[in-house]
Amino acid sequence: MAWKGETSRRDFLKKCVTGAAILGANSKVPLLEASEREASAEKSRVVVAHDAMLRGNGTAVDSARVLSLLDRSMQALFNLDKPSEPWRRLVRPGERVGLKVNALGGRGLSSNPQLVEAICERLQEAGIRAGDIVIWDRDTDELERVGFHFSTARNGVQCFGTDRIGYEEELVTFGSVGSRLSRILTQRCDVLINIPVLKDHDGAGVTAALKNMYGVIHNPNKYHPNGCNPYIADVNMLPEIRRKVRLIICDATTASYEGGPGYKPQYAWRNNALLVSQDPVALDYVGWQIIERKRSEKGLKTLDADGRRPHYIATAADAQHRLGTNDPGRIAIVEV
Amino acid sequence: MRRMRQRLHSALLLVCCLALFANGSCHREGGANVLFPSSNEAAGWVKSSDIRTFEAVDLWKYIDGEAERYVKAGVERVCTSDYKYQNKIDAVVDIYTMANAEGSKRIFESEPAGDARSVQLGDGARLYSQSLIFHRGSYLVRIVAYQESAETPQTLFQLGRAIEERVTR
Numbered sequence: 001m002a003w004k005g006e007t008s009r010r011d012f013l014k015k016c017v018t019g020a021a022i023l024g025a026n027s028k029v030p031l032l033e034a035s036e037r038e039a040s041a042e043k044s045r046v047v048v049a050h051d052a053m054l055r056g057n058g059t060a061v062d063s064a065r066v067l068s069l070l071d072r073s074m075q076a077l078f079n080l081d082k083p084s085e086p087w088r089r090l091v092r093p094g095e096r097v098g099l100k101v102n103a104l105g106g107r108g109l110s111s112n113p114q115l116v117e118a119i120c121e122r123l124q125e126a127g128i129r130a131g132d133i134v135i136w137d138r139d140t141d142e143l144e145r146v147g148f149h150f151s152t153a154r155n156g157v158q159c160f161g162t163d164r165i166g167y168e169e170e171l172v173t174f175g176s177v178g179s180r181l182s183r184i185l186t187q188r189c190d191v192l193i194n195i196p197v198l199k200d201h202d203g204a205g206v207t208a209a210l211k212n213m214y215g216v217i218h219n220p221n222k223y224h225p226n227g228c229n230p231y232i233a234d235v236n237m238l239p240e241i242r243r244k245v246r247l248i249i250c251d252a253t254t255a256s257y258e259g260g261p262g263y264k265p266q267y268a269w270r271n272n273a274l275l276v277s278q279d280p281v282a283l284d285y286v287g288w289q290i291i292e293r294k295r296s297e298k299g300l301k302t303l304d305a306d307g308r309r310p311h312y313i314a315t316a317a318d319a320q321h322r323l324g325t326n327d328p329g330r331i332a333i334v335e336v
Numbered sequence: 337m338r339r340m341r342q343r344l345h346s347a348l349l350l351v352c353c354l355a356l357f358a359n360g361s362c363h364r365e366g367g368a369n370v371l372f373p374s375s376n377e378a379a380g381w382v383k384s385s386d387i388r389t390f391e392a393v394d395l396w397k398y399i400d401g402e403a404e405r406y407v408k409a410g411v412e413r414v415c416t417s418d419y420k421y422q423n424k425i426d427a428v429v430d431i432y433t434m435a436n437a438e439g440s441k442r443i444f445e446s447e448p449a450g451d452a453r454s455v456q457l458g459d460g461a462r463l464y465s466q467s468l469i470f471h472r473g474s475y476l477v478r479i480v481a482y483q484e485s486a487e488t489p490q491t492l493f494q495l496g497r498a499i500e501e502r503v504t505r
Contacts, residue, residue, distance in 0.1 A: 059483065059484060104400050105400075106428065107482050108480070139397075202402045202404070204401060214400075220396070221396040221403075224401055224403075224404055259447060261400045261401050262399050262400070262402055263480060264478075264480065265464065265465070265466035266451070266452065266464040298450070
């Protein structure tokens with residue numbers, strides 16, 4: 001693990017505040033594979049975008065403000081001026097784009113439909129046909145329960161669960177895992193945008209980008225022992241996943257610091273933020289620190305002291321995986 | 337020939353009856369109905385969905401990574417249903433059936449109280465601004481509301497009381 005001690009962690013949290021300055025000096029970020037990023041000297045960027053007025057005076061997020069927050073995040077990540085430019089860099093017309101949301105937490109703690117709608121809008125402006133976009137997760141009913149609308153219309157954005165078309169017959173393996181992949185990933189997507197939710201997780205400690213890929217395989221229940229380690233990292237090494245994930249937009253508008261991954265309002269807070277990155281390990285690392293800060297504020301033990309340190313994050317960064325970096329010195333946090 | 341056909345019919349009928357009886361979900365749906373208050377049994381609360389049941393082995397499909405904690409505490413199943421209060425508050429009710437009272441108490445006590453109000457319900461209860469959790473015998477009940485308002489805690493408590501009456505019967 002990269003932490004050398006508590007001092008190091010505190011230092012890192014302080015650096016989060018000055019992350020924007022670090023990033024300001026950087027030039028435009030080309031699309032790199034995680035392994036390439038690892039090899040390059042460039043820091044992994046994680047944008048943390050806040051909007052205190054995201055909900056106006058109400059409790060539901062405001063669609064226009066979500067779109068604006070998304071634009072700010074993407075422009076900051078790619079260091080570009082116009083809202084549509086980052087998307088044109090990310091995807092090309094003709095590509096089929098999957099939006100892997102997280103609907104398992106039920107209403108209250110799932111990927112926000114307004115956020116996903118905003119992403120669809122920007123993708124279409126970048127030349128992706130509506131019919132080439134699919135919003136998906138494991139189960140159609142779960143998607144509908146959190147506010148998405150089932151659709152398989154060819155001329156519109158599609159939305160359905162793997163339950164509709166099933167998993168591949170063939171088992172794919174890496175390290176400790178052997179799983180069948182969702183046919184939505186293998187047959188309907190050239191590109192995957194991962195849209196997880198920032199949550200506490202009873203077993204893994206934290207769930208965000210890497211853990212959301214459990215929703216892509218047929219047997220996630222097999223991979224919960226030992227804090228999901230090394231299973232989460234291994235699942236993300238499956239070639240179809242590793243190759244297709246191009247961006248992570250983590251919904252932290254509402255996040256949880258305890259009692260996850262299900263929604264328990266008493267342990268959730270309106271964080272009104274998005275975390276955006278192309279490095280899933282760095283994003284999970286930053287998300288973990290946000291949850292730790294909230295736990296500390298609430299007088300709770302650290303996840304480590306609670307026996308739930310998310311060891312899988314370090315595993316995902318190790319020499320066998322190289323899915324990204326968990327080294328705070330190699331993460332540039334941009335707060336906008 | 338006629339007797340043979342009668343025997344065949346009887347055998348088929350028996351098989352059908354056995355299949356129906358063995359179909360846990362039907363049997364349990366009936367059982368679960370007993371636990372959930374019908375509409376307006378708690379004033380203003382309307383049951384707004386069918387009951388879904390997840391056995392211990394499938395619990396992960398409903399609560400993902402939390403399932404292990406419940407399995408260790410001896411969960412048998414969870415039944416869940418949605419409710420609405422005067423079209424103002426949406427809520428979901430989860431009723432976990434544990435193997436014994438120790439199991440429900442164990443889950444209840446494993447969760448930090450935070451800023452809960454302690455209320456008299458079941459064998460132990462905590463009321464929050466948007467949720468209520470209590471245990472009674474081998475049942476653990478969790479009610480989560482999706483809207484926060486001044487009246488939410490009190491109305492959750494009323495729904496909780498109606499459930500407590502049901503699980504105590």
